[in-house]
Amino acid sequence: MAKKYLVVVDRNKCIACGVAPALAPEIFELGGDNGKNKVREPYETETTAEESKGIIPEELYEKAMQAVENCPVEAIRVTPIEE
Secondary structure (H helix, E strand, O other): OOOEEEEEEEOOOOOOOOHHHHHOOOOEEEOOOOOOEEEOOOOEEEEOOOEEEEEEEHHHHHHHHHHHHHOOOOOEEEEEOOO
């Protein structure tokens, strides 16, 4: 079974620099609500003003990790989902 990963964006920490959407546009976008980074459809599971959550497939893991590693304020976490 393919692994899945939980992606969480701390929108309070986010400075809306656009790095994550630039590196992984399949996963992230700047939100229309407050301009801060969020997980985009079809991966988004919940988005509030404080955080955005989503579940991504294994094939997007490397792209997500590029965003994690390049976020200047460490506002993104990616963790494996245990099944």
